[in-house]
Amino acid sequence: MTARAPAIEVRDLRHSYGDLAVLKGVDLEVPRGRIVALLGSNGAGKTTLVRILSTLLRADAGVATVDGHDVAASPAEVRAAISLTGQLSAVDDILTGRENLVLVARLRRVPGPGGVADALLARFGLAEAGARRVGTYSGGMRRRLDIAMSLVGEPSVVFLDEPTTGLDPEARREAWAAVRALADGGTTVLLTTQTLDEAERLADRIAILHEGRIIVDGTLDELRALIPAPTVEYVERQPTLEEVFLAVVGGKDRS
Ligand SMILES: Nc1ncnc2c1ncn2[C@@H]1O[C@H](COP(=O)(O)OP(=O)(O)OP(=O)(O)O)[C@@H](O)[C@H]1O
Numbered sequence: 027m028t029a030r031a032p033a034i035e036v037r038d039l040r041h042s043y044g045d046l047a048v049l050k051g052v053d054l055e056v057p058r059g060r061i062v063a064l065l066g067s068n069g070a071g072k073t074t075l076v077r078i079l080s081t082l083l084r085a086d087a088g089v090a091t092v093d094g095h096d097v098a099a100s101p102a103e104v105r106a107a108i109s110l111t112g113q114l115s116a117v118d119d120i121l122t123g124r125e126n127l128v129l130v131a132r133l134r135r136v137p138g139p140g141g142v143a144d145a146l147l148a149r150f151g152l153a154e155a156g157a158r159r160v161g162t163y164s165g166g167m168r169r170r171l172d173i174a175m176s177l178v179g180e181p182s183v184v185f186l187d188e189p190t191t192g193l194d195p196e197a198r199r200e201a202w203a204a205v206r207a208l209a210d211g212g213t214t215v216l217l218t219t220q221t222l223d224e225a226e227r228l229a230d231r232i233a234i235l236h237e238g239r240i241i242v243d244g245t246l247d248e249l250r251a252l253i254p255a256p257t258v259e260y261v262e263r264q265p266t267l268e269e270v271f272l273a274v275v276g277g278k279d280r281s
């Protein structure tokens with residue numbers, strides 16, 4: 027792949043399940059090293075699009091390339107360049123955090139699995155917890171481990187399908203920091219979410235999938251410019267419930 031190819035390029039992608047047309051001509055371009063949030067209601071087709079891009083599902087029509095490789099023509103090359111963390115966590119409860127990472131490193135034939143595991147545990151604030159069985163982890167710790175596992179082998183594109191669903195606000199922040207760290211290291215991240223503030227806080231770009239197409243794609247400022255400027259009103263701003271919750275529980279490290 028050339029350095030100039032976008033991390034992800036999708037042109038007129040279509041997919042139906044039987045009579046149900048889910049993707050009706052999706053166009054999307056994701057620059058390298060960015061975090062893109064794919065927003066859409068339940069059933070909009072977010073997971074379907076991610077499954078096509080990660081070669082788990084074949085599109086009916088259209089073209090998609092990931093890291094410069096065509097998902098239909100070169101699925102092995104695409105798989106070597108990506109990782110996918112699904113809506114359901116892939117961690118094994120019986121194993122420790124470290125054992126989970128070593129297992130993935132072995133499966134991906136990464137040299138020095140132990141060292142890779144230790145470096146990732148440290149990077150995601152799990153060094154202490156690494157020797158404990160994952161069954162004892164909190165939701166936030168599991169998600170961080172999930173994201174750490176997706177990084178084994180240094181994929182250039184990471185797909186995260188609803189990385190923070192079911193997490194409390196503090197754990198969501200921990201997961202966001204982990205995702206931000208990925209992009210800072212040059213990894214491209216495509217994440218799906220239904221949480222608007224997650225997209226707002228985390229993503230460099232936001233794409234909205236609606237009725238089978240990407241209806242909006244741009245930076246938050248570009249999206250804001252789509253609606254008329256609000257008339258200025260002076261009102262006392264009340265803290266949000268999330269701000270109150272975080273203020274009273276504090277931002278302590280729970281690992
Ligand atoms: N294997 C399948 N067979 C038939 N229909 C499917 C299949 N997978 C998904 N669908 C349908 O396709 C549509 C899109 O599903 P998809 O899982 O891609 O949506 P989503 O945007 O990820 O939704 P959610 O926000 O709930 O995760 C839904 O109507 C769903 O019921």
Ligand SMILES: [Mg+2]
Pocket residue numbers: 072073074113187
């Ligand atoms: Mg989904």
